[in-house]
Amino acid sequence: MADMKIFETCNELTTYINLQGGKVGFVPTMGALHAGHISLVERARRECDMVVVSVFVNPTQFNDPKDLENYPRTLEVDAKMLEAAGVDVVFAPTVEQIYPETDNRQFDFGLIDKVLEGAMRKGHFNGVAQVVSRLFDIVKPTCAYFGEKDFQQMAIIADMVRQLSIDVEIVGCPIVRAESGLALSSRNMLLKPEYLEVAPLIYKSLSEAAALSETMSVEAVKSYVANKIEESKLLKVEYFEIVNASTFESITSFEQECNKRGCIAVYAGEIRLIDNIKF
Ligand code: AMP
16 A cells, blocks of 8 residues: 555645545544544545545634643654554645635534533534535545544534535444543543543443433433532533434433433543433
8 A cells, every 4th residue: 555645735635635536535633643533544444445534623613722722732643543544645734724714604503503512612513514514625525434422513514514415424433432431532631640530430420321211310310420420529510411312402301202312521620521322
């Protein structure tokens, strides 16, 4: 196989992709890669002729300037991991390449953008839709791979693709976890040791909650999770909701006939972690 290419400009990237042809698998990332990202890459590698990975910390999806500033950037190490995973092309553009002018596009995602992450991070999903639609326009992938770790983001992207009639298959991939159960995240590398030690409580509580839903009410399960996580003293639950996995409306009873997802955001000190589980 040819050496992995790294492009910083849209022109170089599109020229290269157009010359190759075949089925293009695309994995958009913000870098600081871990085994969760690599699982998406491996799936794309199995299913496509060419695998393109973008590494771009998108400013328009950060509602907190401090979070943007502190977001880990590790391009050299990322490139080594991607090469080892058999990636063909890394696209690591500057902000000017992605946004030659200010992107004022506003999307309307209805309720999906008003609850959970949408409620807590104003403008976040609009920024996600801006960057992913722009990247789709540049890369023109056949298939694009996203992690269920960002469950609500997947719904936003599916809706964005529908609204803009983009010809791409969106492929959802399961959450990759550390042995402790903690969902892998680029933000985990910012956790101080004492927080890293208690953070597995998040998934432990979610798993217990899913089992307790057989016998307990929605409200009781929600309190159970909040209490259990906050017993650690170091973790603070921002929200925990069990929603209809298609509409994102909160469910009030486990008897409701729909796919259900428990979604949580927790502060570990200054670092915000999210996770989710199927109910
Ligand atoms: P990010 O770099 O955080 O924007 O993530 C890039 C892609 O990797 C998104 O589709 C994420 O949902 C996915 N991803 C991040 N963490 C995980 C994980 N632990 N398991 C599976 N996919 C993940």
